[in-house]
Amino acid sequence: MASANFRRAATVIRDRARANRAEARARRSAATAARRVRTGPRSLATHIIATGAPLDVVSGAADALRTQARKAGVRGRAARIRRTFNGRARRVVTVYRYTAEQVAQIVANYKPRKAEYKVIRAALAAA
Structure with a gap:
């Protein structure tokens, strides 16, 4: 039978490994997104x-930027995708993709109030 110290140590190691995997996933998704943004409109x-x-906070910030894009008259490039609704129906939806220059133009008019969105605005303006 395992001792209490062994179980506690195993729990700590398992939790640390889980946190490391989550952090690696976040880093990997950010790096992939950055590479895609460099190569074309997204x-x-x-x-x-x-x-x-x-x-x-991504979806809230994206909604705010979409509103600013409408106000600034910036239209991204239209694309058609097949989106899954309710787990089965694949409907054709029009989405818009923006270049880095268009995003910089949108961000110039964007004045966020939330601290998280201000950080995002600064990062987008610097990119």
């Missing part, structure tokens, strides 16, 4: 992920 969410922003 969605606003991909541009935000490429800055290394936490994934829980």
Whole structure:
């Protein structure tokens, strides 16, 4: 039978390994997004992920940038994708992809209030 110290140590090692895997996944997704942004037009969410922003704020920041794009009159390149709804129906949806220059133009008008969004704005403006 394993001692309490052994079980505690095993738990610490398992939790550390899980945290390391999660961090590696986040780094890998940010690096992949950054490479894709360099090669051509991408969605606003991909541009935000490429800055290394936490994934829980990406959709809110992308929505805010989409609003600013409409106000600034910046139209991305339209693309058609097949999106899965409710686990089975694949509907054709029009999405818009933006170049890095277009994102810089959108960010110039963007004045966020939340601290997380201000960090994202600064990272997008620097890119």
